[in-house]
Amino acid sequence: MKVTVLGSTGSIGTQALDVVRERGWTVGTLAAGRNLELLEAQVREFSPELVSVDASVYAEARARLAHPAVIADPAEAAMRPADVVVNGMSGLPGLSPTRAALEAGQAVALATKEAMVTAAELIWAAAQHGGGRLVPVDSEHTGVFQCLTGEALEDVAELILTASGGPFRNGPADLSSVTSAQALRHPSWNMGRKITIDSATLMNKGLEVMECASLYGLPLSKVGVVVHPQSVVHAAVRFRDGSLKAQLGPTDMRLPIAYAMDAAPTGMTRPGDVRGARRGPEVGDHLGWPLLGEWTFHTPDLNRFPALALAYRAGEAGGLLPAALNAADEVAVPAFLAGQIGFMDIPRVIEQVLDETPPGPLSWDSLAQTEAWATRRAQELVLRGVRA
Numbered sequence: 001m002k003v004t005v006l007g008s009t010g011s012i013g014t015q016a017l018d019v020v021r022e023r024g025w026t027v028g029t030l031a032a033g034r035n036l037e038l039l040e041a042q043v044r045e046f047s048p049e050l051v052s053v054d055a056s057v058y059a060e061a062r063a064r065l066a067h068p069a070v071i072a073d074p075a076e077a078a079m080r081p082a083d084v085v086v087n088g089m090s091g092l093p094g095l096s097p098t099r100a101a102l103e104a105g106q107a108v109a110l111a112t113k114e115a116m117v118t119a120a121e122l123i124w125a126a127a128q129h130g131g132g133r134l135v136p137v138d139s140e141h142t143g144v145f146q147c148l149t150g151e152a153l154e155d156v157a158e159l160i161l162t163a164s165g166g167p168f169r170n171g172p173a174d175l176s177s178v179t180s181a182q183a184l185r186h187p188s189w190n191m192g193r194k195i196t197i198d199s200a201t202l203m204n205k206g207l208e209v210m211e212c213a214s215l216y217g218l219p220l221s222k223v224g225v226v227v228h229p230q231s232v233v234h235a236a237v238r239f240r241d242g243s244l245k246a247q248l249g250p251t252d253m254r255l256p257i258a259y260a261m262d263a264a265p266t267g268m269t270r271p272g273d274v275r276g277a278r279r280g281p282e283v284g285d286h287l288g289w290p291l292l293g294e295w296t297f298h299t300p301d302l303n304r305f306p307a308l309a310l311a312y313r314a315g316e317a318g319g320l321l322p323a324a325l326n327a328a329d330e331v332a333v334p335a336f337l338a339g340q341i342g343f344m345d346i347p348r349v350i351e352q353v354l355d356e357t358p359p360g361p362l363s364w365d366s367l368a369q370t371e372a373w374a375t376r377r378a379q380e381l382v383l384r385g386v387r388a
């Protein structure tokens with residue numbers, strides 16, 4: 001199988017390349033941002049025909065990388081014919097490559113949750129128009145996908161996503177003065193910095209609730225969240241007869257990535273279009289994973305973690321609000337990491353941006369305008385302070 005990996009130098013990208021190595025697949029195209037040292041090592045190992053890098057390091061990349069063609073356009077990289085395109089780009093920059101890949105008829109293993117959060121209708125239209133297919137990589141959403149396989153959507157009463165609860169699930173009661181070092185200490189997953197902070201605020205779960213509704217074509221009122229500190233159960237589906245089906249697994253993203261890569265060629269073309277895939281060989285030496293230990297489940301505390309309620313609010317409003325929420329979060333999280341604002345200012349910035357977002361129908365143009373506006377407004381709030 002010939003694979004494209006977008007975001008190849010990140011947490012998802014490097015694990016996708018682990019799967020490629022284990023399976024003996026080949027790499028046609030890689031897209032990275034600015035980490036040329038790691039990209040150079042990946043080029044040496046996988047010999048792709050094409051690499052894309054961030055425009056700011058394009059000249060340096062041309063000088064350093066002798067043999068593959070070098071471009072500065074991940075959307076073009078996404079269109080290069082491949083059996084599967086893994087998108088592990090973080091945030092808004094991952095949106096246009098997702099669109100480009102689907103419009104070019106590619107099979108996409110999609111980790112970039114921001115695409116389904118901000119632009120689901122447009123992404124599905126791109127898939128319909130271009131013949132592209134997609135399968136989610138996110139651990140909870142592959143969990144739902146696997147639970148829904150062989151079931152009828154009309155029989156679903158509720159989709160349940162588990163949350164680890166992040167590093168602050170047991171305290172302190174007041175989160176105003178927690179540090180970025182504390183917030184970056186995720187209890188169960190090793191991930192990029194942005195998603196790790198989102199896990200600490202529970203915004204990650206908020207984004208995932210919207211991602212889930214968009215993927216499976218169900219209203220937000222049918223997507224629930226339960227805190228499960230052990231991160232063994234990734235998701236569950238409650239059916240109308242009262243039965244629950246859950247998906248369990250080790251906390252190793254190579255399993256969801258490998259499943260999505262196997263499933264993408266027969267993947268989803270519209271919301272809820274779930275067809276399970278044949279499973280590939282063992283991933284990451286997990287056949288002996290011990291199904292042992294104690295598992296607990298409790299409801300999330302929306303007072304300490306208001307970001308989750310904000311995400312439900314944006315998701316229920318729909319239109320351009322999820323894009324505004326996401327853009328504000330993409331400003332607030334780096335500002336927190338840079339020490340410019342406190343931890344509880346993250347949801348404050350987002351709430352004020354949501355309150356002020358001009359309504360309107362979703363299109364690629366209005367999406368880009370709203371993202372630009374919300375980014376600017378969030379930057380102002382970071383500099384000047386949010387309302388009391």
Ligand SMILES: NC(=O)C1=CN([C@@H]2O[C@H](COP(=O)(O)OP(=O)(O)OC[C@H]3O[C@@H](n4cnc5c(N)ncnc54)[C@H](OP(=O)(O)O)[C@@H]3O)[C@@H](O)[C@H]2O)C=CC1
Nearest residue numbers: 007009010011012032033034035089090111112113191192
């Ligand atoms: N990590 C995880 O376990 C999970 C992640 N996800 C989702 O997957 C996505 C990626 O997350 P994660 O891997 O943690 O993030 P990382 O921050 O670890 O990686 C982001 C990747 O995007 C790359 N990138 C940035 N700009 C560009 C660009 N212009 N062109 C191409 N690549 C670019 C970065 O490149 P560089 O470093 O070279 O600058 C890096 O390779 C997010 O949407 C996240 O929510 C979902 C579930 C689990």
Ligand SMILES: CC(=O)[C@@H](O)[C@H](O)COP(=O)(O)O
Nearest residue numbers: 138139163164165166199204
């Ligand atoms: C691995 C994965 O899918 C992450 O999105 C994970 O869910 C983050 O953990 P939280 O449950 O703490 O948000």
Ligand SMILES: [Mn+2]
Nearest residue numbers: 138139140208
């Ligand atoms: Mn997840």
